[in-house]
Amino acid sequence: MNRTPQEWIRLSLRTPGIFIFGLVLAPCGWILNLTATVAPNWRTLHGIPDIPPTDFIQQGIWEICRSTTANTRQDCSLQDTTYFGNQLITIAQGLMVASLIVTIIGLAVAIPGVRCWTDRPNWIVAGLGGVLIFLSGVMIIIPIAWYTHILKSISSVSPTTDVRVGYCIILGYIGGIFEILAGFVMFIGICRCCGGRNRGETRINEVTGVRFGNLKQPVRRVEVPSLDRSRSVVSSVPYSKDSMDDDVSFPRAKSPPVRTINTSYGGRPYDADL
Template identity: 25%
Template sequence: MQTPASMVMGIVFAPLGLVLLFTAAITPQWREGQTRLDLARPGSLLRTMIKSHGSVDSLLLVRSDGLWESCLQVEHSELKQCWPVAGPYQRDRRVRLAQGLVLTSLFLCGTGIVLACIGVRCWTDIPLRGVAATGGLLVVMAGLLSMIALVVYTHNLERLGVHDSQQEVNNTRFPQLSLRPAGSLYFGWLGSCLQVLGGGALVFSFKRPKCRTCPEFAACPACRRCSEIRNKPDSDMTEDRSSKRLLRI
């Protein structure tokens, strides 16, 4: 069977989008910000911890947040600390909404890919176009849900858990962080777009190809070659019709 190009496109783009979105979901780089910590004050704990690095008056810290994990790292150093999201950031309804939408998107996309693989049926002659199109519809819905989650998070990026950040800043005497989108957010956008494209391609495969040259069929299955019927001599066509009439009698 010659698999339609729309099915091939869908069966390639949908899993790729799923992988990218899953990578974005488990990594803590949805947003990040930098701040400089003054170590000139005597008795600084961090100054004591990094005394092996020589005389250091200040450190540049990088704070990154994801959906389920946050990290704090000293730039150009292996010193890094990660912890599960907590506090007002975790309780923020917009963060919880993004978490729920992303999880739902991953589940729908995985289910849609399974249905699409069953519908394509590359090991047989006739594809199940309805099943493949249903899987594509689930993949499109998954892409739209993940896009909604990304829009909500990106639009409120600097306001998510702002009370928690402000409290932490006051406790450690940091200057206020200037937060910006990070790499995981871009992976999520790319994965969502691929999901929509792949799912849309599978949905388009629902339409059966029209074979106008076939004398007795309004539409042929995808694997049946109309050229064989078109190139068949008229005498053979007449004999076939006569045999069918005899069988009916």
């Protein structure tokens, strides 16, 4: 199969890191947003006249509860038509519920595209799921930021000057940021960028180390004859010194004669004779 220089391959069948990041953050953000939606603690009112100092009121977007610091018991049967009549409360109810639904749809769309048992995930489907998750995070941030901006000016039948931020606002901010980040990193998989590292891919010529159109010629091997003299095939006994001397193809230098000392001379030997 002929490959082109523009073809990309995946180095492994693992799920790309951007999908793992998105599939972890999105459900975490959804749980935080669900808690912020149903819990009645977007703000707390302290120092209300005609009630004990230890009591305070918690206001959410669905119900209002009266609590006390003396025990953990709550009374959530309070009615406040003035508070629920604010336009912000109606918009927050719709956006929070819509965000929870859109997140579930986004995960349902993204999971089939993130399948890791194939060479190439469906980047388009997973990217569209990331867009839905990103939008769900935006729908969370809008009412949370709006509510925080006019926290003390929201009308209520319980007049007070000590208004505090509830834990639902904190959870909503964290959950919304989680979903925005999850949707963004999953969306960038639609386009190949950063040299394909966002998809866990690389070019074929980078893997093989061969530049297309400029192939290197293989190295030619040259055999050099051996200079070692082979032994005789008749006997495995090594050559003796005399046979090695007879087997040369050039004359060898003659050894000088051995000098002997004349022992018949009766005189005193000189140093030169020694």
